[in-house]
Amino acid sequence: xxxxxxxxxxxxGIRKRFGATVALDGVDLWxxxxxxxxxxxxxxxxxxxLMKVLSGAYRPDAGEMWLxxxxxxxxxxxxxxxxxxxxxYQELSLAPHLSVAENILLGMEPSRWxxxxxxxxxxxxxxxxxxxxxGDIRPEARVGDLPLAARQLVEIARALAxxxxxxxxxxxxxxxxxxxxxxxxxxxxxxxxxxxxVIYISHFLEEVKQISDRFLVLRDGRSVGEGxxxxxxxxxxxxxxxxxxxxxxxxxxxxxxxxxxxxxRDLAGWTKPATASLALRRGEILGIAGLVGAGRTELLxxxxxxxxxxxxxxxxxxYTGPASPAQRWEQGVGMLSEDRTREGLAISLPVxxxxxxxxxxxxxxxxxxxxxxxxxxxxxxxxxxxxxxxxAQQPVTQLSGGNQQKVALARLLHHEVDVLLLDEPTRGIDxxxxxxxxxxIDDCARQGKAVLMVSSYLPELLGVCDRIAVMCRGQLLPAxxxxxxxxxxxxxEATGTA
Amino acid sequence: MKxxxxxxxxxxxxxxxxxxxxxxxxxxxxxxxNLQIMLLQTAVVxxxxxxxxxxxxxxxxxxxxxxxxxxxxxxxxxxxxxxxPPLVAACGxxxxxxxxxxxxxxxxxxxxxxxxxxxxGMWGALRGAAKGLAxxxxxxxxxxxxxxxxxxxxxEQKWMLLPPGVWMMLxxxxxxxxxxxxxxxxxxxxxxxxxxxTARLCGVPVERTKVMVYIxxxxxxxxxxxxxxxYLTVGDPTTATGMELDVxxxxxxxxxxxxxxxxxxxxxxxxxLIMTVVGNGCTKMEFPNWVQEIVxxxxxxxxxxxxxxxxxxxx
Numbered sequence: 001x002x003x004x005x006x007x008x009x010x011x012x013g014i015r016k017r018f019g020a021t022v023a024l025d026g027v028d029l030w031x032x033x034x035x036x037x038x039x040x041x042x043x044x045x046x047x048x049x050l051m052k053v054l055s056g057a058y059r060p061d062a063g064e065m066w067l068x069x070x071x072x073x074x075x076x077x078x079x080x081x082x083x084x085x086x087x088x089y090q091e092l093s094l095a096p097h098l099s100v101a102e103n104i105l106l107g108m109e110p111s112r113w114x115x116x117x118x119x120x121x122x123x124x125x126x127x128x129x130x131x132x133x134x135g136d137i138r139p140e141a142r143v144g145d146l147p148l149a150a151r152q153l154v155e156i157a158r159a160l161a162x163x164x165x166x167x168x169x170x171x172x173x174x175x176x177x178x179x180x181x182x183x184x185x186x187x188x189x190x191x192x193x194x195x196x197x198v199i200y201i202s203h204f205l206e207e208v209k210q211i212s213d214r215f216l217v218l219r220d221g222r223s224v225g226e227g228x229x230x231x232x233x234x235x236x237x238x239x240x241x242x243x244x245x246x247x248x249x250x251x252x253x254x255x256x257x258x259x260x261x262x263x264x265r266d267l268a269g270w271t272k273p274a275t276a277s278l279a280l281r282r283g284e285i286l287g288i289a290g291l292v293g294a295g296r297t298e299l300l301x302x303x304x305x306x307x308x309x310x311x312x313x314x315x316x317x318x319y320t321g322p323a324s325p326a327q328r329w330e331q332g333v334g335m336l337s338e339d340r341t342r343e344g345l346a347i348s349l350p351v352x353x354x355x356x357x358x359x360x361x362x363x364x365x366x367x368x369x370x371x372x373x374x375x376x377x378x379x380x381x382x383x384x385x386x387x388x389x390x391x392a393q394q395p396v397t398q399l400s401g402g403n404q405q406k407v408a409l410a411r412l413l414h415h416e417v418d419v420l421l422l423d424e425p426t427r428g429i430d431x432x433x434x435x436x437x438x439x440x441i442d443d444c445a446r447q448g449k450a451v452l453m454v455s456s457y458l459p460e461l462l463g464v465c466d467r468i469a470v471m472c473r474g475q476l477l478p479a480x481x482x483x484x485x486x487x488x489x490x491x492x493e494a495t496g497t498a
Numbered sequence: 499m500k501x502x503x504x505x506x507x508x509x510x511x512x513x514x515x516x517x518x519x520x521x522x523x524x525x526x527x528x529x530x531x532n533l534q535i536m537l538l539q540t541a542v543v544x545x546x547x548x549x550x551x552x553x554x555x556x557x558x559x560x561x562x563x564x565x566x567x568x569x570x571x572x573x574x575x576x577x578x579x580x581x582x583p584p585l586v587a588a589c590g591x592x593x594x595x596x597x598x599x600x601x602x603x604x605x606x607x608x609x610x611x612x613x614x615x616x617x618x619g620m621w622g623a624l625r626g627a628a629k630g631l632a633x634x635x636x637x638x639x640x641x642x643x644x645x646x647x648x649x650x651x652x653x654e655q656k657w658m659l660l661p662p663g664v665w666m667m668l669x670x671x672x673x674x675x676x677x678x679x680x681x682x683x684x685x686x687x688x689x690x691x692x693x694x695x696t697a698r699l700c701g702v703p704v705e706r707t708k709v710m711v712y713i714x715x716x717x718x719x720x721x722x723x724x725x726x727x728x729y730l731t732v733g734d735p736t737t738a739t740g741m742e743l744d745v746x747x748x749x750x751x752x753x754x755x756x757x758x759x760x761x762x763x764x765x766x767x768x769x770x771l772i773m774t775v776v777g778n779g780c781t782k783m784e785f786p787n788w789v790q791e792i793v794x795x796x797x798x799x800x801x802x803x804x805x806x807x808x809x810x811x812x813x
Contacts, residue, residue: 306698306699324701325698325699325700325701326701326702326703327701328701329700329701330701335699337695337696337699342693342695343693343695343696343699344696344699345693345696346689346692346693346696346697346759347692347693348692348693348759348760349688349689349692349693349759353685353688353689354696357685357689357696357697357700357702358700358701358702360682360685360686361682364680367681367682367683368680368681368682369680369681369682369684369685370680371679371680411700
């Protein structure tokens with residue numbers, strides 16, 4: 001297995017348990033200089049625990065690590081960072097009020113007599129950015145003013161400035177638009193050519209195939225497969241991840257579209273959407289594709305009354321005119337937010353409150369909520385959706401991403417809405433949870449509900465939807481049956497090259 | 499069991515300080531008279547803390563409590579001197595408080611300003627209003643039953659056990675606690691405090707909820723003003739200076755989170771009691787005032803640290 005002459009990083013027999021739970025059960029990992037290793041596995045498979053061991057946040061119960069041939073036993077994240085392990089998480093850890101240069105050299109500012117050498121700082125920051133091929137980012141710009149993709153670059157530049165030996169990217173593309181993803185991939189390739197070692201964690205298997213040299217699959221805290229990425233197919237990877245073949249990832253039952261229940265005509269918001277028209281029927285799933293920033297989220301929010309409508313109108317069954325979220329819920333429209341933890345759920349509150357918040361009526365007379373009835377209702381949804389949690393009283397923050405998303409979806413089901421507005425319903429959750437959510441969406445359509453779904457993940461739109469419309473720079477293009485759509489046509493329309 | 503222990507954290511603190519002073523000063527501290535005095539001393543801060551609990555659960559803060567208390571005593575005194583019956587005067591004080599709360603709530607929601615800033619402004623403005631209304635003087639009033647709300651019951655009313663003001667605080671604590679836990683409105687307050695965006699997404703009328711919360715907060719502060727009036731027996735525009743900090747401390751010691759979404763009226767009352775017991779105990783020990791202030795400060799910090807540790811464990 002480790003015939004490679006000099007792996008940059010080797011982890012062997014790593015074990016870690018928390019109480020009765022075995023999180024890591026003897027994991028081996030090695031990666032050579034100038035290689036990109038993809039680390040894949042479901043949520044809870046042990047990826048993040050393994051990376052926390054690597055970054056010094058956890059001490060393993062057993063196992064050894066070597067960095068460039070020398071034993072490596074970090075006592076804390078600071079140790080690991082000095083040794084050259086850099087982690088870039090989904091939630092970036094930058095100080096938004098400081099400049100790019102200040103962020104890149106944070107904690108190691110060049111100084112003389114305690115006075116920061118601004119010139120030298122800017123120069124070193126520029127060097128780091130140029131090494132990434134992004135000299136266009138100004139070192140004196142405020143990080144908070146930069147777009148997300150640029151902030152990610154700043155964070156990677158910071159890792160390089162520290163002198164990192166192993167760069168860990170945790171789901172780096174989950175909030176990037178397609179063209180930014182391409183740019184990030186170019187950057188990863190560049191780092192690889194410069195001899196850097198990258199560990200790439202992702203749920204997007206297409207990305208893994210595209211960017212990595214080798215892969216390592218974790219399941220239940222064990223390494224269950226590794227090898228060269230060229231020699232494996234996505235479905236083989238999925239099979240290793242879940243331990244079984246996931247057949248119908250995208251279930252599609254026979255659906256019969258009914259009457260039009262949501263109709264929007266020439267809808268415009270403050271800046272986005274510029275113009276959007278569509279008609280959605282009962283029993284139909286309509287997907288909206290497009291680049292991040294094209295105005296898809298704004299469209300859903302305008303329909304739901306969360307964003308201002310400047311022109312045009314929205315008709316829900318017989319209702320027309322302006323609306324607030326409260327009115328939309330009453331009209332039988334529910335929305336799933338793209339930002340699960342910041343908007344979608346009140347994560348410090350129990351599952352029961354989150355599921356029932358939009359419809360607390362019916363748990364008692366005259367504005368009274370009887371907790372036992374509220375819990376019972378939530379428990380029914382926990383069972384129906386197989387939400388893994390202790391009970392309805394458990395705070396949502398303690399659940400995994402996939403289960404949190406099911407809680408957010410359960411709210412729409414509890415409310416018995418007729419129209420579901422779903423914004424990135426499977427973002428950041430593992431493959432089996434995705435499959436369950438696709439099944440739920442399919443169930444809803446079969447029961448005659450209408451689904452309007454925004455996603456940046458084209459394969460799922462193609463797999464789930466009946467029709468797909470592309471949004472480009474605030475304009476919603478006409479929807480087409482899914483049979484007439486493929487990834488190329490969508491990308492052409494989305495990038496405005498159609 | 500463990501959940502219960504966590505819930506009873508502040509009660510354990512109360513028992514601890516009580517037993518401590520009872521051991522240190524067995525002759526003077528744990529007497530029936532002193533117990534009643536401590537309940538009396540808690541009534542004003544405790545009543546205001548009920549409103550503050552609701553405000554803090556909703557993710558807000560109210561720094562104008564002391565000023566509202568003063569405004570309330572002045573309003574009551576003025577009404578009494580114009581010949582209003584005591585009940586009408588008391589209601590007048592509470593209504594004045596409610597109007598302040600309405601104003602605070604409207605500014606916060608309409609101008610979209612942080613509660614800290616808005617209530618800091620009201621802290622100054624309402625204190626000034628109270629002084630202006632009272633001509634910067636103490637207002638002496640005729641003797642009515644309002645002056646006896648915090649008196650120990652007379653012999654023929656021994657069945658009451660506690661002064662009416664203390665009963666009022668306890669009953670209101672039950673009422674507000676029940677409202678928070680068992681009504682839609684209460685669940686909405688928790689949701690707004692826990693995550694305002696989620697509440698809005700779920701169709702909770704966030705603005706209206708907030709306005710109501712501040713009306714309630716200032717209303718309870720004004721009710722505390724009624725008790726303060728009873729204690730002072732005059733309208734005093736300079737009374738209760740800095741009381742908002744005692745009130746906030748009581749709520750925080752009682753386990754509420756300043757970032758919202760957490761707290762209970764029971765906890766807040768226990769928090770208020772802890773502060774009284776410490777103050778009273780230190781007096782009985784004949785400690786100088788500065789010792790008492792240091793001890794109170796340390797207790798606030800310890801309460802917050804313990805709360806942090808408890809949260810870290812459950813996450």
